[in-house]
């Protein structure tokens with residue numbers, strides 16, 4: 001087994017301050033927006049007015065906020081609505097039901113988000129970091145390392161933009177209202193803890209303070225940062241926790257998910273069960289099916305023993321390989337046998353819908369290709385297919 005680096009660089013460490021974006025209204029709660037608006041010499045009610053445009057009407061362009069006096073609009077836009085995301089590329093597939101956006105941030109970093117429409121719901125998968133420091137060797141994002149944490153507003157703005165796309169009716173056959181958000185794009189959400197929690201609070205706060213989504217329709221994924229899982233359990237939020245396990249034994253997980261060298265399988269699962277007990281939310285166990293690596297029948301049985309009787313559901317994710325990668329997806333018969341064994345152990349199991357394969361839908365693949373269509377970049381970075389979460 002290869003030994004891989006365990007602990008990522010902390011991008012917020014003193015002396016390594018990354019170029020964070022300007023403040024945006026989505027970084028602030030409504031009282032914070034009111035205070036700022038008042039400081040600018042504007043009446044406090046403007047905070048509610050501009051928030052209604054952004055969160056209620058999904059309008060991100062100040063020029064469209066025509067009920068604001070022109071002079072106030074410029075002042076408020078400068079202070080509260082800086083442009084955070086510049087579209088680089090938008091791609092659609094699955095007959096328009098999947099749309100992927102690649103963004104350039106103010107410092108040139110690239111991040112991705114995905115919109116997935118279903119007959120009964122619309123889900124967005126958003127990024128929480130530019131790059132990722134967790135170094136999972138099968139993941140496109142992990143191979144490039146971490147650039148920086150996203151601000152809360154950079155996270156929220158992805159959802160607001162794509163909620164606007166859904167509201168425009170662009171996703172045929174799906175409801176027009178965004179209903180679910182999964183933190184399964186680029187980055188390890190719990191490594192950007194405070195901003196991710198702030199972003200969640202904006203997503204679930206009723207309009208005009210936030211987007212008004214149900215907490216139960218938010219899913220936060222993690223590779224298993226145990227202290228952060230325990231902290232999240234104490235936040236009085238009932239979001240779903242998705243634990244990216246990928247292996248039931250420490251020997252293999254030390255390689256596939258290097259942070260396992262710090263927090264072992266038993267410790268991570270303990271934290272997950274405590275999370276389920278505290279929040280009442282069933283934990284989602286994510287397991288990328290990688291051919292001849294983690295898909296053996298004995299590993300299905302071991303996983304079944306670890307999860308039997310627990311408040312958990314397994315999502316098997318067919319790996320979305322890229323050309324030149326040494327990682328490949330398990331065959332369908334192997335996948336079916338894995339499912340059969342888990343279910344035989346009494347563990348609820350499904351195989352993840354793999355949206356967006358033909359548009360570099362795996363986490364990090366589009367950013368790896370960047371805006372240059374680099375085949376070398378595509379080939380070097382395999383990944384896990386775009387993920388959506390049943391709740």
Ligand code: SF4
Nearest residue numbers: 132134136139142187
């Ligand atoms: S799988 Fe997730 S945690 Fe691991 S490197 Fe990729 S983005 Fe980071």
